Amino acid sequence: MSRKQSIKAAAPSVKPLALYTHQAEVKAAYLTGLYNRYFLAWHRRAGKDVFGLEFARERMEERKGTYWHLFPYHVQAKRAIWNGIDARDGMRFIDRAFPPEMRESENNTEMTIGWKGSLWQMLGSDNYDRAIGSNPCGVLFSEWALCDPAAWDYIRPIIVENKGWAGFITTFRGRNHAFRMFESIKHADNWFVSLKTIRDTHKRNGEPIVSQADVDREIRDGMSPALVQQEFYCDPTAANSGAIFNKQYNRILQESVNAYSPNSKVMRVAWGIHSESISAVVYQGTHIIAVHTFLEWNLVDAIQSVVRRHPNCPLVHYSEIPDPSLFVDSDGFGFHSVQLSKEEAVQYALAAYTLNSASYTSVAKERLGDFSMTFAPYRQTNDDEATSFPAIAKSLAVMRMTQPIFNARTQAKPLQYASDRGVI
Numbered sequence: 001m002s003r004k005q006s007i008k009a010a011a012p013s014v015k016p017l018a019l020y021t022h023q024a025e026v027k028a029a030y031l032t033g034l035y036n037r038y039f040l041a042w043h044r045r046a047g048k049d050v051f052g053l054e055f056a057r058e059r060m061e062e063r064k065g066t067y068w069h070l071f072p073y074h075v076q077a078k079r080a081i082w083n084g085i086d087a088r089d090g091m092r093f094i095d096r097a098f099p100p101e102m103r104e105s106e107n108n109t110e111m112t113i114g115w116k117g118s119l120w121q122m123l124g125s126d127n128y129d130r131a132i133g134s135n136p137c138g139v140l141f142s143e144w145a146l147c148d149p150a151a152w153d154y155i156r157p158i159i160v161e162n163k164g165w166a167g168f169i170t171t172f173r174g175r176n177h178a179f180r181m182f183e184s185i186k187h188a189d190n191w192f193v194s195l196k197t198i199r200d201t202h203k204r205n206g207e208p209i210v211s212q213a214d215v216d217r218e219i220r221d222g223m224s225p226a227l228v229q230q231e232f233y234c235d236p237t238a239a240n241s242g243a244i245f246n247k248q249y250n251r252i253l254q255e256s257v258n259a260y261s262p263n264s265k266v267m268r269v270a271w272g273i274h275s276e277s278i279s280a281v282v283y284q285g286t287h288i289i290a291v292h293t294f295l296e297w298n299l300v301d302a303i304q305s306v307v308r309r310h311p312n313c314p315l316v317h318y319s320e321i322p323d324p325s326l327f328v329d330s331d332g333f334g335f336h337s338v339q340l341s342k343e344e345a346v347q348y349a350l351a352a353y354t355l356n357s358a359s360y361t362s363v364a365k366e367r368l369g370d371f372s373m374t375f376a377p378y379r380q381t382n383d384d385e386a387t388s389f390p391a392i393a394k395s396l397a398v399m400r401m402t403q404p405i406f407n408a409r410t411q412a413k414p415l416q417y418a419s420d421r422g423v424i
Contacts, residue, residue, distance in 0.1 A: 014099060017054040018204065022196050023047060026055070029192040030165075037191045038167040041182055043198050044231040045210050048169040049081060052140045053097035059165065060118035065137035067120045068155075072146040073295040074124030081142075082111050082122055125151035126294050129308055137164035144170040145178035149366045150290070172236040176370035179236045197233045242376030244348060248355035249372040258359045260289050267310055270338075270402060271299075271319035272394025278302045279391035281399050282310060287359045291367040291395075293388040299326055318402045320394075338401045340394065344377070350397035368392075 019027065022042070029035050042048050056067050071077035084093045098113050098120070100106075105114030111122035123130075125147035139155055141147050152166075159166050170178050185191045198210040215232055219225065226242075229235035243249070265284055272279040278294040280302065292309070294302045299321070307315065316334040341347060355372055375389040 014057070014097075014102065017050065017096075019051070019054075020047060020201060020203065020209070022194065022201050023051045026051070026192065026194065027058075030055075035190055035192040036163075036165045037185070037188075038165070039182060039185060039191060039193045040167065040169045040196075041172060041178075041194065041234055042169065042196045043201065043210065043234055044171055046196060046201050047209075049142055050086075050093065050096075052142065052167065052169055053081070053093060055167070056120060056138060056140055057097050057115065059138050060115050060120060063137060064117040065119075065162070065164075066134055067118060067138040067140075068123055068134075068136045069120065069140045069142065070123045070125050070128070070147065070151060071142050072125050072148070074127050075296040076143075077122040077124050078111060082108075124295075126292070126297075127305065128154055129305065135162065137162040138166070139164070140167040140169065142169055144168040144181075145173040145176055146170075148293070149177045150363045153363060171231060172234050173230070174238075174370070174374045175236045176373060177366045195234060199233075242378055243372070243374055244377065245352060245355060245372035245375055248352055249369060251356060252360065252365060252369045252372060255360060255365065257362045257365055258287060260287075260361045262312060264313065267313035267315050268399075268402065269306060269315055269317045270395045270399035271317060271321070272391040272396075272398060273299070273320070274390035274394060275387060277388040277391040279388060279395040280306050281392070281395040282306065283358075283399060286354075286357055286403070287361075288364040288368065288399075289361050291364055291371075291392065293391065295387060318398050320398070336402070338398050340397055340401060344390075347393055347397040348377075350400040351393045354396040354400045 017023075026038060026040065029038075040048060052069065056069060060067055069077070069081065071080060081093050085091065086093060086096070094113065098115055103113055103115060104117075106112070113120045121134075125141070128148070128151040136155065136158060139159060141152065155166075158164075168178070168181070172179050172182075182193065182195075186193045198208060198212075198215070201209045203209055210232060215228060219228060226238045230238035263284075267289070268283055270281045270283070272281075276296050278297055278299060280292045280294075281288060282290045282292070290309070292302075292306055294305070297305075303317070303326070314334075316336065318336045318338050320338060320340050340350075355368065360368065371389055371392050375393065377390065
């Protein structure tokens, strides 16, 4: 009898990413066991997110758990990575990092992938609160300079408790929270910090990833010199060009942080809407507690998110939107319609007045410091974050318009939906 030889098919495997030198340095640093925090300030096209996916997958294979990859906005996460295609080879980014045939599960709505007992998920820093109850042991912030710093404040205690790791990959956007973090941690023992401009990164054949000829071509095609310095040379001062709230930024820097003490007083929310962006400034009196922004959200979902984030106080909402029914069933406390000038110059003047007179919590100081330093409505930009700036300016203008409303000796009582619904 002849013996049949059984041929066992080779198990599918992941082709490791061929790392550039600056990427390999991060992996080598991890393998030393000395670092659990990573700050990578790399120029545009340096391979930040591609490397981040590779790094996260390797960590998932070492330790079973939940891992998050956060973009500034949820819609960016879906557009740039989940559905993103690498123009160099036509392959989806997530398919290269997590081959479909090897996945244990996939949820397109939640943007999750099951992988060897672990779960990887894409989120936006604008909806970090939707993941309440999750327990990540690794998190990567993409474009950290544009993310909501409150997201890290929320996630940090979980990472510390789980003895997990956190990474921040970004290109500087002025001297905002990302640059300030870089300055504060660049010599810390447990942080691996890497700053790379186009002069510092090369392909495996020794050629620059982005050459000076590439940059010159971008300038000839209309890219502003300030944007070139920001994107390719990681210049933290470039984003200040054209900013209209520089004086307010200097005041915010000098302003002492006033912590929010939980209380039962009314908390007010000034809403601003511009194009696809929504902003909500939460405050009591002239004390700004938080600033929330939402890109490509509907207003009802944004309202519900703000209510979730501030659950212990009655809320009164102020907006140009004349329909109070939009705020029904969010918290049911009250709504005021605010008449705001359509002139941008007037709105910016009102916003400046608010910034000149307000006090801030630490997280509000971070957000509004970033805003006032970089909001340049007449300067070229390629950031989705800039889309939110006019909405923030509107929120600040609305907040200024509300001051006479709730400071007046006699004031209109907020609508009580139980009895007043439909009056306006």
